[in-house]
Each structure stands twice: as structure tokens, then as C-alpha cells.
Amino acid sequence: MITLNFVILIAASYGLMLFGIAYYADLRYRRGEGQLLQSPIVYTLSLSVYCTAWTFYGAVGSAVRNGLEFLTIYLGPTLLFIGWWWFLRRLVQTGRSEQVTSIADLISSRYGKSVSLGVVVTLLAVIGTTPYIALQLQSLSLSFSVFGDINTATPGAIVNSPTPLVVALGLVAFTIMFGTRNLNASERHEGVVIAIAVEALVKLVALLTIGITVTFWLGYQDGPPLSEQIASFSAQHSINTSRWTVLMLLSSFAVVCLPRMFQVLVVENRDDHQLAVASWAFPTYLLAMCLFIVPIALFGLSNLPSTANPDLFVLTVPLSQGHDGLALLAFLGGFSSATAMVIVAALAVSTMMSNHIILPLWFWMSGMSVSANDDLRRVTLIGRRACIILIILLGYFYFRLTGGTDALAAIGLIAFLGVSQVMPALVGGLFWRFATRAGALAGTITGMVIWGFTSLLPGIEGGLSNAGPLMPNGLFGWQWLHPNALFGVSFSDPLVHAFFWSIGLNTLAFIAVSLMTRATALERFQEMVFSQSARNMTAPRTTPIEGDADQLLVLSQRVLGRKATNQIFKQAARDQKVSGSLPNLTTSFIERLEREFAAVVGASTANAMISRVAGQREISVSALVAMADEAAQIVSYSARLQEKSDELERTAAELRVANMKLIQLGEQRDTFLSQVSHELRTPMTSIRSFSEILKDDAGADSQRGAYFASIINDESIRLTKLLDEILELSFLESGRIKIDISKCAVTDVINRAILATTSLTAETNAVITQTLHNPATMVETDADRLAQAVINLLTNAIKHNDKPTPEITIATQEIKVLNQGRLVISIADNGPGIAPQNRGLIFEKFASLSPGDASGGVGLGLPITKQIIENLNGELSFYSNDNGTVFKITLPLALTRADDTKN
């Protein structure tokens, strides 16, 4: 018969042995003989920290209560390791390359080294881990109590005994010794890992030995074959498909998200090979662990009194059969499961707490300054040790508070669901480009709140209060806020309900907020780093970095220790070919140092620390944010620039049009000048030629001489007239002519014009007829100009008339256009009409439409007339056919000053 004291002695010796193993492994590692740690087998065994006392003992109990459901807890991780191996590899690779210290560190790093996310994930881990540790202590207490009195085995008796406290303190000591010996969290914990691996073996051997003994040596000789018994056993429990699915999903999430699992899976990982082996070895281990669960359960059910706690069958079955040795082995297996879990969980959670809560807090309280007197190493070390003590004692006190009740039984799954709230942010962080810090925060916090409400609260309420459910009618009496039927939707199972809402809304919030928010510069950079597309990129840090290398050296010594610091600085100085031991603060060096820091204190704290010393304000995260904002401003500024440039483009287009006009005007001017030149040269040619003839031929035929002289005279007059017309046209076109407005009778103007052309009329026998609509019509305009225009038109009509008797009719008429009185003067002739091809050209300058200068004009008459009429604010139009041409002048009856100034 084994006494309790004997068991305690065994446990103590076993604990000491673990100390020894850990110490030895540590020693070997420090001597550089750490090959064992490289072993994928050790890695796989360390993963077995997944199997806690809850599964070691509880699996059989679960099988008794729920049939084969316990398998889901093993199936989830198995499916993940086999089916989603690539996901794990990505996770592990990222963790390795970024030297992450915990899952909180990974999440916070990915989302722009966010402090708040680190805090949230850490809180989640603490909340999930504390009851879990209590559960381990409960299992331990139960297992101890079994050896006190096998039939009345209740934890109640042991709760108040000093044993659990001693165990807890032992675990604290072990974790502190081997977990915080080395400050660099990412430099792994070889002693711990080896000890865990040994414990994993003990667990496995214990369970297998009991299973084999039970199955092949005890009991089953008499009854029906084992296979039939298992078949009928599993038939007793129907499978709840949704619950099974959720359980498998949950356990596969948990195997990644549980702080202790992340610790062994990612932080302690050495290379991909370890993971590759573990991808089949770990499922194999799990399979072996659950191989004999059902036989043990069946044996216990048929051979033990019905009062026996099925959660302790693993222990009580060998005890009841007198196999004390086997019972001890089972005890050690359970002991191993519990201690391994507590040690690794305490290690992982304490790292998270110290890096994401204590250090930022201390950092903030010390005014964000790092003076040479602050020993950061000491702060970190003390902080981490305090956290280990805190987390284990928290578990212990939780156990004291709720121990002996059923409250702890369900805590395993509740913890699973709790830590699983990190999953959306984790998966999104690794695979989704657009995931943002705000999204991760929103999702995680949403999930955490719903988990607390629908799972944690109902889970612990039974243990804390005996008054039944806390909220039978939902929060504030609102049915739709019932913990088991959120929004009035009830599920077949509370766990499925909690899973659906917490993970569902978590994911939804994560995605929605991510899509609504914009990532900061640092987040985007971290995203690139995590998506492995920019492994070798440097952080967006302004260079050159200002800062004092001395100060950085001091800081580094505080964080990394003197030896490591000197090594890093000397190496950097050598690489930079700088004499002495102080390297230049280049970006790459600062990067390197920050990574080293991150391995000790986490990415967010490391970033803050380095930024404080090196580069001062330039490289702080807030500066990066400012840079990002600046970039945003530049973007908006460039948008404005774009607008401006569009505007300029339009202006340029207008200018181009204007320029084209100018060029056209220039070309017109050139054409005009060249035409003028031509028009001047023509008479000059005659003049020169004949004057030379006269000079050389002086005294010859005097009659001929007189004729030549008359030609010279004509051409000189033509020249003068041409110059006058050019000058006049130029004045008219520039609008610089003076308009003298006076009131006069239209009849007078027309009579003046007819009088002026008297000689021409006489020469050509032309007949001019007046048909005045109203002889008394008065007009306010420049009478001289108007008369000039009429004279020009009359002259044209007579000169270009080939009839023996040119007939010209001048008619006037008053009309109203837009309530304004207008005078129309039309001059009609019976000439040949203007040739159709010339009708578009008659107002063009120098358009010679008729041979020679028979008309005496030089092609400026009509353009001048048109200009005159336009200067009088009127219009000149014409109509022409074979029977003659009609020119029509339309003028305002009263030209006002406004019209004048307009011109």
C-alpha cells in the first residue's frame, strides 16, 4: 500500500530529477553541446506540452461521459499538422526570422509594433492561462488525494493541504531557474525544453503501459471481444456533429494560440526540419496518447464502484488491481503533464506580461528616458520573475477559490476558446495584406468580450455562486443578451454558441475595421516583412541617424548585457571598418540592435527604446506616423497640384490657341506686307523703267516722251493712293480713328456721295437713282465716314460695270431690330455680278478680282469700306448674281457714346 507521504516523496524526487536534467542540459548547451536541442524528436516531444493533466486524466473521464468526443481534442491538432503544415511553416519561419518572443509579440510586431495589441493579447493569455494552471493544480491535488483514500477521492481534502502550494512554489522555482536564466527569450530555454521532452516521454510511457496492461493482462479475458465492447460503447453516445466540428476547430486553433504551445512550437523552434518531422511525429504521439483511453474507461466502468471519479480512472484502475507500481507511473505521468504545462505556460505568459505590460509601463513611468543608472536587464529579469510568481500563484489562488468544484472541469475548453480569439488577427496578419492594427484590435477585443460573456462567465458561475445561473433572463433582463442564446439564436450546445458568436463576430469586426482603416507606414512595412516579400528591406527610418553611440552602448549593455553588447558593437565596428569599438549609427546597425533588443524585450518596447536614444525624434514611431501623414499630405498636395496642372494645361491650351491666332495674325501681317510690297513694286517698276528710258532717250520723240511722263505721273498717283489706303486701313483696323457723331439727314449723306462721284458718272454715263423710304430720316453717326463708305461702294459699282449705261440704285429703309432703330442703305448695280469663286474674297485685302488696275483701286477699297461701317457699329453685306450686285449697309439710327467707346 502506497502512502501519501511516499507519493509526495516520489513526486519530490521526480521534481529533483527534472531539475537535474534541466541543469545538465543547460550546462551542455552552454558548453556548446546543444545538438540534442536540434533534434526534431525533442522538438516533437516538447510539443506534447499540449497534453496536460486535463487530457492525461480527463480524456478517460470525458470518454466515460461523452463517448468518443475526447478524440476531437486530438483530431484538431492532427488535421492542422498534417493538412495545414504550410501554415505552420509560415508561422514558424516568421517567428524565427523576426525573433518573436511570444504570440503577443508576433501580433504586436505585425501590426506596427502596437503596444495596445500586445496588451490585449497578453490579457487574453493571462485570463485563459490562470484557470488552466488552477486546473493542473486541481488534477495534481486529486491525484495526490487518491493515495490518501481511494474511494472518497475528492480534491476538497487536499485543497487546504500544503501540497499544492509546495508544488506551485516548486514550479515557480523551476521556471525561474531555467526560464529566466537567459534573458534573451528567443534564445530558447534548453533546460526547460529537455525537461519537457523527458516529461513527454514519461506521460506517453505511463499511459501506454497502463493501457497495455489493462487491455491485455487484466479484465478482458471473460467478456466479449474488446472490439465489440468498444463498438457498443461508442454506440451509446450519439455524435453531435456541430459540437464535434467546433471542438476540432477549437483544438486546432489552440495548438497554435495557446501561449505555451506558441512557446514550444514557434519560439523554441530551430529549423524547418524540426517542424517537418513534427508534422507526422506529433500526430503519431497524439494517436498513441489516445489509443488506450476507451479500454481504460471501459475497464474502470465495469470494475470500479459507480461512485469512483472517472477523471481518475487512469490512477484508480491500476490501484484497484493492486498494481501500485503502475499507479505510481500513472501518477508520474499526470504529474509530468501538469508540471510541464505550468512551467511552459508560466514561461510564455511571464514573457508576454513583462514585455508587453511591465516594460512599457516602466518605460513610460521613467519618463521615456534611459539613463545610465537604470539597469534594464535587472528590471526585465525581476519583472519576468515576478510575472512567473504572479501567474503561478494566480493559478494557485484561483484553485483555492474554486477547487473541489466542477467549475474547473470545463475550463480547458473555455481557455481554448479564449486564446483562439487571437486566431483571426494571427491568420490575417500572416496572409492578408489589408489587415490593420485597428482591425486586429477591434476583432480581438470583440471576440474577447463575447467569449467572456458567453463562455467564461457561464463556465465559472456554477463554481462561484450556488444561486444558479447568474442571468437566467440575459443581461439587464434582455433576452437577446442571454449568455447561451445571444441575439435570440440558441444552439444545440453552449460551446458551439459561444464559438459561433465570439469567433464569428471577431472575424467580422477584424475584416470590417481593417477595410475601413488605413495602415500606418510602420504597419505597412511590418506587413511586408511578415508577408516575406521584403525580408531584407530596412525599416522606413530616416537616415543618417542622429544619436550618441556611447549612449546606445550603455543602453545596450543594460538590455543585452555587457558581453553580448561588446560583441555586437565590435562586430559592427569591424564591418564598418571603423577603428575602436564604437560603430557609426547606420540604419543597418540600428536595425540589427533593435532586433537583438526585440528578442529580449519584444518588438514594440525595443522600437521605443532604440528610438529614444538613436535618432531621437527622427525615428520614433510617432515620427513615422508623422511621416505617413506627411506622405498623405503630399498625396493630397499632389492632388491639388494635379488640379493646378490641369488648370495650367487649360491655360496652356488657351495660350496655344491665342498663339495660333497670333501666328495667324503674324502670317496675315507677313502676307499683308508682302502684298503691300508687291503693290508698291508694281508702280515703282513702271516709274523706274520709264524714267530711265526718258533719261537715256532724252530729246527723242517728244510726243512719246510726254506719254511716258504721263505714265510716270499716273503710277506716282497710284503709289500715293496706295499708301493712303494702307494707312487708313491700318487705322480703321486698330480702331484708332476718331468718330465724330452728329445728327444728319440720310438724304444729305447720299447726295454728298453722288456729288463726289459726278465726274466718274459723267465719264461712264452711269445713272444713279435714289428711292428713299423716308426722305426725312435722320441718323446720328459720323456723316463723313458714312459718306466715304457710300462713295466707295458707288465707285465700285460704276467702275466694275461693263454695261454701256451703268445703272445704280440707292435705297434707304428704317427697320427695327431688337427694339432698336436701324437704317439700311442698299446700293444696287446692273453690273456683271461678282464671280461665285470670288464672293468669299471680296473683303480680303489686295484681292485682285479684276484685271489690272482698270478700276484704279489696289484691292483695299472694300476692306476699307467694311472697316468704316464696322467702326460705325454697322454691318456691310452683299448679294450678287449675274444681273448685278447689291451692297447693303445696316447702321444704328443713333450711334451712342457707348457704341463709340466700344469702338
Add this chain to the structure above:
Amino acid sequence: MVPFSKETAMKKIVLIEDEQHIAEALQFLFTQQGWKVAMHNDGATALDLIRSEAPDLVVLDIMILNKSGLDVLREMRESKDIADIPVLMLTAKGQANNRMAAELAGATQFMTKPFSNAELIETVRALIP
């Protein structure tokens, strides 16, 4: 004194110019030199006259009625029977591009108005030796 030789040596010039007074001056000057002058002022019918007269020289103004002197010249150069007749181009425009256009069209010589009589006679004489 040598009427026959003078007759046979009498050079014929077709003058196409629509400025009446200039045409008169040229006619006087050419006749004075003992050359025979056929005057014309219309571009449209100029080629017919040249073909029928078969002159030793065509003096052609650029700005003439109905058709550009340049076009007349181009068509002349394309008509085999009259393609070889030297052409003296006259223009009142002094720009270089006019000269180039005339040369491209196949003008033998080019003169800008106004010109000195002596220069003109010299140029024409060089063309009809």
C-alpha cells in the same frame, strides 16, 4: 545693212505681263534692241501663244491673270515642244522663297521688280545670244 541676216537673227520674245504700263515699258525696251515682242496678259491662254509663236525667250511675270506664272512655267517645262525655251521670271516680290519656287519650276533666270533697264537688257541678251 545686212537685212537678211538681220531678219534671220531677229529674236522673238513672248512677254506675259498683266501690268499694262510695265508691259509697255518692256515692249519699248525689247523693240529698241531689235527683238520681236509678242505681248500677252492672261495666264490661262499663255501656253497657246508660246506654242504658236515658238519664241527664243519667254519673259514671264509671276502675278498674272487667272493663273500663276509659276504654273504656266511648270506646264511649259512639261510640254516637250516648248520645254527648252529659256524663261526669264519677273516678280514684284523679293522674297527668297519666290526665287526658289521659280528655280524649282524651271525658270532660266529670275529678276525682281523694280529693275534697271540696263540690267534687264543684259540679262535677256545673255539668254538669247
